[in-house]
Amino acid sequence: MNQKKEALLLLEDGTAYKGLALGKSGTTGGEICFNTGMTGYQEIYTDPSYYGQIIVNTNSHIGNYGVQLEDEEESGSVKIRGMVCNTFSQIYSRDTADFSLQEYFERANIVGISNVDTRHLVRHVREKGVMNAIISSEILDEVELMKELKKIPSMDGLELSSEVTTEEPYYMGDEATAKWRVAVMDYGIKKSILLNLTSRGCYCKVFPAKTPYEEVLEWKPDGFFISNGPGDPSAMEYAVENVTQMVETAKPLFGICLGHQLLALSSGITTYKMHHGHRGLNHPVKNLITGLCEITSQNHGFAVKPDEIESHPDIEVTHINLNDKTIEGIRRKDYPAFSVQYHPEASPGPHDSRYLFDEFIKLLSEAK
Template sequence: MSQKKEALLLLEDGTAYKGLALGISGTTGGEICFNTGMTGYQEIYTDPSYYGQIIVNTNSHIGNYGVQLEDEEESASVKIRGMVCNTFSPIYSRYTADFSLQEYFERANIVGVSNVDTRHIVRHVRQRGVMNAIISSEILDEKELMAELKKIPSMDGLELSSEVTTENSYFVGDESASQWRIAVMDYGIKKSILKNLTSRGCYCKVFPAKTPFEEVMAWQPDGFFISNGPGDPAAMLYAVENVNQMIKTSKPLFGICLGHQLLALSSGINTYKMHHGHRGLNHPVKNLITGFCEITSQNHGFAVNPDEIENHPDIEITHVNLNDKTIEGIRRKDYPAFSVQYHPEASPGPHDSRYLFDEFIKLLRAS
């Protein structure tokens, strides 16, 4: 599609931005949020945790290095609902790229808008908080588009993991060369997480989100991994119950992002929807055990209640965000279970936190 067709971005509070259409011609809506990463847009678009969301890429140029399918896909398909950027590049410079980002979006049926003031959008969302939005290159009348926007459900209370999970269980890794069998609950798993597990001697069986605990245990795993994913963790009572039963087996358990929130909920700690969430590649987190700081890759719009954790007899806070003091990591004192709110596998992002996979391996060795 030519980058000359007009498109309209309309926010839930009535704020509108006119720009140029990208991807396919159409209309799409979801919760609008922004990611501050300067690279890694393809990994972001295929991260299942972004399912149901419109992404504002804050970097000034998007698309200039094209798309490479082999190494940079975090799932089997693009998961975002729409994309917003300032300058969208129809050409790319990387010789290993398979094709342009425009063609990538056309293949994935993604609607987007460019040539809008992304700095203004980000400041607006930071001040007002995340909200639903809609993009259209078909409906340019604001009143008509607002009527469509009102049909989009709020992310608060929305269960989405069952929409992005695998339909059938599958295996990752080399069983004959692996030391541990890890049951992975797929609530929106990223491929990079599985690579980090298998490279450390884990043979993984990835289970659909709503797999009963008894079926998971029938495989006789040595440990559990609770994945990242989209939506409101408080709406996932089926997962909270499963994690609670997994903890009580005393087998090592590691959770990331949504998995962190589910570990908290299964321990009796509530979660809440954040004002505008954490999404980017440069969030400073302090490890309270070692005293060291790490720069982390983050993508979450929910967090765990700090007051309830501080007063919990069986929970220790292990990591805190240095920007806003939100809880970034916890561990159980009575069971070998721990979790972090961010992405130690990164992809995209820094590798400061990959040691957490090694911590999981230490628990497996000790069990």
């Protein structure tokens, strides 16, 4: 693409930003949100939890280390709808990179915009809250572009996991040497989560999102894993029903991010859409059981209602966010089921929270 080609970013409140086109020429729209991570852009773009969203990368330079396909893909394809950044690098410094981020986006048909004042944009989103937006290198008239923007559905009430889930079940791990069989519900699973399970002796069968509970149970798993994913958890009645039945088997269950919200919903706790969510690699979380703090990787726009959890007789709050006191972890008192709102696999991000996989393994060992 000609990097001098103009592009326009338009937010649903009418705020507009002019810049230069990147990736594929075209028009794209979705909910705009920002990620404060200074590295790991490829992992972010392939995280299914970002499906339906335009990502604002707050780091000032994006693309400068290129793209490496073998090690840094969290799913089989780019999942974001579009990307916004300040400086977009056409060249890259890493010898092991397969090609540039520009070529990567062209292959994936991703439309983006650079040369945007991302500091101003992020402050605007933090003040006004997340909203839908549209990027175009074709339509540079704000009135015409707003007509297209109004066609984009709100993330509130939107079910998206069924659009990113695997079409067929598949396996990960070594069945011959594995100690435990874990049924993984794929609502938008990240590859690094599965690797954290298999490296600890789990043989995983990954099920499509809408697999009936009875079919999952036929595999005779030792435990259940409820994955991350995109969209509004309250629109996923099929998943809430499945998780409810899985908890009641009294087999160990571990949920991450969307899985955390689904465990809460299955326990009668409601969720809500956050003002602008948590997305980045530096969110401080306190473990209320140990008293220790951890720096976490996060990506979520929905959360569970704290007042309902704190008054629930069978739920214990295990983790809280030290920035805004939102609930970051819960566990059932009556069943071996627990969840966290953040991403302990942390790809990208710090590895402070990987002990949670060990806690799941401990539950599997005790149950066996």
